[in-house]
Structures are given as structure tokens and as C-alpha cells.
Amino acid sequence: MLAVRSLAKRFGDVVALQDVSFEVARGEIVGFLGPNGAGKTTTLRILSTYLTPDAGTATVGGHDSAHEPMAVRRKLGYLPEHPPLYLDHTVREYLGFCAALRGVPRRRRAAAVDGAVARCGLTEVRDRLLGNLSKGFRQRAGLAQALVHGPEVLILDEPTVGLDPQQIREIRELIRALAGEHTVLLSTHILPEVAAVCGRVVIVHRGRVVADAPVTELTGAGSLEEAFLRVTSADAVEGMA
Amino acid sequence: MRAALAVCGRELRSQLASPLAWTIAAGFLVTAGYFFFSQVVNYAEAMQQYEMYAQLSQDPTMLERFNLNLLVEGMFSNVLVLLLFVVPILSMGSVAEERRRGTDELLLTAPVGPGGVVAGKFLGLLLVLWGMVAGSGLFLFLLTLHGNPERGPIWTGMLGLALVSAALLAVGLAVSAATASQAVAGIGTFVLSLLLFAMAWPAEAVGGTLGKVLGDLALPAHFDDFTKGLVTGADVAYFVSLAALGLFVARALLASQRWR
Numbered sequence: 097m098l099a100v101r102s103l104a105k106r107f108g109d110v111v112a113l114q115d116v117s118f119e120v121a122r123g124e125i126v127g128f129l130g131p132n133g134a135g136k137t138t139t140l141r142i143l144s145t146y147l148t149p150d151a152g153t154a155t156v157g158g159h160d161s162a163h164e165p166m167a168v169r170r171k172l173g174y175l176p177e178h179p180p181l182y183l184d185h186t187v188r189e190y191l192g193f194c195a196a197l198r199g200v201p202r203r204r205r206a207a208a209v210d211g212a213v214a215r216c217g218l219t220e221v222r223d224r225l226l227g228n229l230s231k232g233f234r235q236r237a238g239l240a241q242a243l244v245h246g247p248e249v250l251i252l253d254e255p256t257v258g259l260d261p262q263q264i265r266e267i268r269e270l271i272r273a274l275a276g277e278h279t280v281l282l283s284t285h286i287l288p289e290v291a292a293v294c295g296r297v298v299i300v301h302r303g304r305v306v307a308d309a310p311v312t313e314l315t316g317a318g319s320l321e322e323a324f325l326r327v328t329s330a331d332a333v334e335g336m337a
Numbered sequence: 338m339r340a341a342l343a344v345c346g347r348e349l350r351s352q353l354a355s356p357l358a359w360t361i362a363a364g365f366l367v368t369a370g371y372f373f374f375s376q377v378v379n380y381a382e383a384m385q386q387y388e389m390y391a392q393l394s395q396d397p398t399m400l401e402r403f404n405l406n407l408l409v410e411g412m413f414s415n416v417l418v419l420l421l422f423v424v425p426i427l428s429m430g431s432v433a434e435e436r437r438r439g440t441d442e443l444l445l446t447a448p449v450g451p452g453g454v455v456a457g458k459f460l461g462l463l464l465v466l467w468g469m470v471a472g473s474g475l476f477l478f479l480l481t482l483h484g485n486p487e488r489g490p491i492w493t494g495m496l497g498l499a500l501v502s503a504a505l506l507a508v509g510l511a512v513s514a515a516t517a518s519q520a521v522a523g524i525g526t527f528v529l530s531l532l533l534f535a536m537a538w539p540a541e542a543v544g545g546t547l548g549k550v551l552g553d554l555a556l557p558a559h560f561d562d563f564t565k566g567l568v569t570g571a572d573v574a575y576f577v578s579l580a581a582l583g584l585f586v587a588r589a590l591l592a593s594q595r596w597r
Contacts, residue, residue: 144446148595165595169448180443182347184354196343197447241443 097122097249097279098143102152104303105138112138113149114303123276127290127311128283130300131328136283137177139300140253143281144174156249170199173247173278175255179238183227187218187237190226191244198245212240217266231258239267243274250274252282256289268293287320301328340449344457345464348431352465358427362469365423372415373476380408405486409477413494413564416473417557420501421530427466428509429523431458432591436517441594451591455584459510466502470495490566497563500576501556505530507583514590530556533579 098120105113113135120126130136141147143154145165153160159167182190191209200208213222216236221229226237235258242250255271256264272293274280284290290297291311297320299307306327307314314323352358384403391399435441444454477491508529513522537555540548552558559572 141442144442146442146446146595166448166450169446172446174442174446176439176442176446178439178442180438180440182351182438182440184351185347189350193343193347194443194447196346197340197444197449199340199448201339 097124097157098281099155100139100143100152101154103139103142103149103154104151105135105142105147105149111303113142116152116300116303116305118298118305118308120279120281122279124296125271125275125280125282125294127294127297128281128300129285129287129290129297129324130283132285134300134328135303136300137253140174140251140281140283141176143168144172144176144251145169146176171248173242173245173250175238175242175250175252177253179234180241181226181234181237184225186225187213187222187229187233187240190237191240194241195244198247200245208244208246212244215243215270216240217263232260232263235259236263236267239270248279250278250280250282252280254284255282256284256286264289287324291315291320299324299327338453340447341453341457341460344444344449344454345461348458348461349464352461357430358465361423361426362472365419365469366472366475368419369416369473369476372419373412373479376408376411376415380405405480405484406490408480409486409490409494410564412477413498413560414557416470416498417501417560419473420470420498420505421527421534423469424466424502424505424509425523425526425530427462428506428513428526429519430513431462431510431522432514432587433516433519433522437519445591445595452588454591455510455514455588459507459584459587462510463503463506466506467499470498470502473498487566490564493566493568494564496568497560497572500563500573500580501560504556504576504579504583507580507587508533509583511583511586511590514587 100119101117103113103116116135116139118126128136128139138147139154142149143156143161145161145168148162153162155161156168157171159171161168182193185193188209191212192205195205195208196202213219216239218233218236218240221233226234229237235255239252239255242252252271256267259267268289271280271282275295282294294311296310297307297314298305307323311320314320387400387403391397432441435444445451449457474495477486480486481488481491505526509522509526512525512529513519516522516525533554533556535555537552537558540552540555542548543551559575562569562572
């Protein structure tokens with residue numbers, strides 16, 4: 097469903113991606129891991145059509161994200177690193193706009209919004225302005241935005257950032273429930289999150305894939321944390337944005 | 338199409354909830370009102386003097402050249418100058434602010450395309466701007482209640498203002514699409530608009546083909562015809578082309594963003 101092949105991208109002198117390749121099958125939930133600055137966000141931005149790669153290809157459902165962006169966008173739900181919220185809108189206004197933007201017909205829009213509100217635990221704040229909500233609720237509104245139109249593929253860039261432990265658990269359960277009907281690629285640097293929800297893990301470090309294996313395989317020899325540190329500490333971890 | 342309308346509706350909602358838009362509208366109408374007041378009292382004063390001269394010189398035809406159309410023309414020229422200030426403030430945030438908030442990532446990864454984003458934003462802001470311009474029509478309406486100016490130039494003048502608004506707004510959108518800073522966008526738009534206003538100043542002295550081109554590119558000359566009740570294809574084409582150019586550049590800048 098998702099395929100990334102030999103992706104490379106540089107911003108000026110900074111090399112963000114050197115050679116990133118991996119695939120995600122339909123219905124799979126894959127964790128995309130790496131230290132800060134490893135190239136996670138850049139990879140997800142290329143998949144989401146927000147950026148184009150310098151070399152290599154990223155395809156969603158067989159469509160090239162660089163050259164057939166509209167076909168890719170129709171399949172996607174995307175939560176960027178910073179939730180793209182309009183703070184002068186209420187939760188429902190915002191989600192209604194996102195649904196319309198994603199082409200949900202008017203008569204189905206209210207139901208889609210209510211569904212996303214309920215799924216993401218936003219019911220109690222649905223008529224409040226986003227600008228007045230806590231970080232946790234804003235993050236959930238961002239997630240609801242990615243789900244509201246029922247996309248085939250979900251790309252989530254650090255969906256649980258800023259949430260408290262209870263909320264993190266709720267979001268994990270939500271993501272787990274998405275398995276099967278949706279294909280999910282989720283980036284994070286919180287390791288227990290991956291062990292909890294993902295079937296497979298791709299670890300990037302300094303713009304390269306350093307591990308790609310089922311969670312059970314990586315954790316076979318010890319904790320996921322040990323595996324993570326092993327593959328990412330080949331040399332000192334220096335971040336690049 | 339549906340997605341572009343969603344962008345338009347959202348823009349409109351944000352503007353109507355924004356203190357900035359209401360402040361601009363209030364400032365615009367207060368200033369336009371003051372200009373109107375000063376024109377009316379000056380007109381009354383000039384009228385008295387003309388009557389005196391006409392009596393002294395025993396030449397009643399002097400008064401025939403003096404009528405309310407002059408006031409209507411003057412009013413339109415004043416509102417035109419106000420647009421020079423209003424449009425940059427209104428348009429500066431259009432794309433730049435989306436970028437700063439990160440909401441451009443939402444718009445540009447949705448199946449709407451850069452053209453749809455630009456069209457939606459343009460339409461939303463244009464409706465706000467047209468609302469303000471229509472508000473300034475109140476003063477001319479008052480004039481028709483108490484005097485009898487020709488109605489034709491009032492309607493064509495309003496049409497002219499509508500076209501100027503669209504053209505300047507498109508320029509503002511293009512400048513805003515080139516930056517992530519509202520201030521840079523506002524200043525850039527103001528400078529470009531000012532140049533369009535002043536384009537013809539050296540035209541005569543420069544002369545030749547260049548002088549003619551400078552004269553033709555200047556904005557006020559194309560607007561003046563409208564205030565005299567004249568709608569020409571050349572003038573309409575000028576404003577429509579300017580708007581189209583601005584929208585084209587804005588779309589191109591948004592579309593190229595992902596390739597950088």
C-alpha cells in the first residue's frame with residue numbers, strides 16, 4: 097500500500113535522507129522510529145505530497161507522491177508534526193472544514209464529524225474554540241482531522257506527543273482499532289508505543305534505514321529499547337532538523 | 338471545486354471573527370466618511386463663490402460646469418487611495434499566516450491543489466473587501482437623497498472599485514505566497530501597489546515607447562474612466578489581467594513550494 101524506494105532529500109547542505117526504503121502492506125500498522133533529526137518527518141512529508149524527494153520514489157496505493165499528488169491525497173489522512181489547527185474555529189467547525197476539504201459530500205459531513213469527535217474523545221469540547229483547548233485536546237483534534245474522511249491510509253507524525261498517560265492509552269487503542277480497515281504508518285520516538293500498537297518497526301538513523309523487522313523479532317533478544325540503541329548508536333547521535 | 342469553496346468559506350469565517358478585519362473596515366469607513374464630509378463642505382463653499390462670480394460677471398453659464406458629479410468623482414478618487422492601505426493589511430496574512438501556523442501542510446496535502454487553495458482564499462477575501470467597498474457606497478447614497486448627481490457614474494465607479502479591489506488583492510495574495518512573514522507581505526504589497534499608482538508620473542518626461550508603456554501600466558488612469566461613467570474594454574481588461582497575473586503567480590509559488 098505504501099512503498100518508499102531509495103529516498104534521498106537534502107535541504108541546502110543538510111542531508112535529511114540518504115537512502116530510505118521500506119514498504120507497508122494493506123491493513124498493517126508500522127512504527128517509524130528514529131532519534132530526533134533522523135529523517136522521520138521528512139519521509140512522512142514526502143509520502144504526504146507536502147515535499148518531493150531529490151531522488152527515489154514514494155508511492156501510495158501505486159501512485160507516485162511527487163508526480164501524481166492528487167491521486168495520493170485522495171487516499172490519505174495525515175497528521176503533520178505540528179497539528180495544523182485553526183485556533184479561531186470550534187472543534188466541530190474545524191472538522192467540518194477538513195471533511196469538506198477532503199471531499200466528503202455535504203449530507204455525509206455532519207455524521208463524519210460526529211464520528212471523528214466520538215472516536216478521538218472530543219465530545220465534551222466539540223463546541224469550544226481550538227485556541228482555548230489544552231495541548232492534549234489539540235493533538236486529538238489533529239488526529240480527528242486525519243480520520244474524519246475515512247481514508248485508506250493514515251500517516252501520523254508523533255500522534256501522542258503532549259498527551260498524558262491516560263490519553264496516550266486511549267489513542268493507542270484507537271490506532272489499534274484502525275488496523276485492518278486502514279493502513280497506518282506512525283512515527284514516534286516513544287518506544288513502548290511501538291511495542292504496544294505496531295506489528296512491524298522501521299528504524300531510521302541519519303537518513304538511512306538501520307532496521308526493518310517485526311516487533312517480536314526485534315524484542316526477541318531483549319527490550320525494544322536495547323534494540324533501538326543498538327542500531328542507532330553505531331555512531332554518536334547528532335540531530336539534524 | 339467543493340474543496341475550493343470550503344477554503345473560501347473558512348477564510349470568510351476567520352475574517353468575520355477577526356478583530357483585524359473589523360478594525361480595517363472601521364478605519365476604512367471612518368476615513369472615507371471624513372473625506373466625504375470635507376468634500377461636501379468644500380463643495381458648498383466653492384458653490385457660494387461660483388454663485389458670486391456668476392453674478393458679478395453676469396455669466397450664468399459658469400454655474401453649468403459646476404455640479405455634484407465633481408463630488409462623486411472626488412469621492413471615488415479618495416476611496417481608491419484608501420484601498421492602497423486597506424488591501425495590503427487584509428491580504429498580508431492570507432498565505433504567509435497559513436505557513437507560520439503550519440496549516441499550509443493541511444491545505445497542500447488535501448485533494449484541492451494549489452489552484453483551489455488560491456481561488457478559495459481569493460474569493461473569501463474578495464467578498465470581505467467588496468463588503469467594505471460597498472459600505473463606502475453609503476456616502477454616495479446619502480448624496481442622492483439630498484442632491485441629484487448622475488446615477489450612471491456612481492454605478493460605474495462602484496464597478497471600478499470592485500475591479501481595483503480584485504486586482505490589488507490578487508497582487509497581495511501573490512506577495513503573501515512568497516513569504517512566511519505577514520509584515521514582509523504587507524510591506525511588499527504596499528510598495529507594489531504604490532508603484533502601480535505612481536507608474537505614470539515620469540511617463541511624459543520619459544516619452545517615447547517607454548513613456549507610453551509606463552502611462553498605460555498606471556492604475557489610476559484606468560480607474561478614472563469609471564468615475565466618469567465610462568466602462569471601456571481596455572480598462573476592464575487591465576484590471577482583469579492584473580488579477581489573473583497575481584493569482585497565477587500565487588498559484589505557481591504555492592505549487593513550487595514542495596519542490597524546494
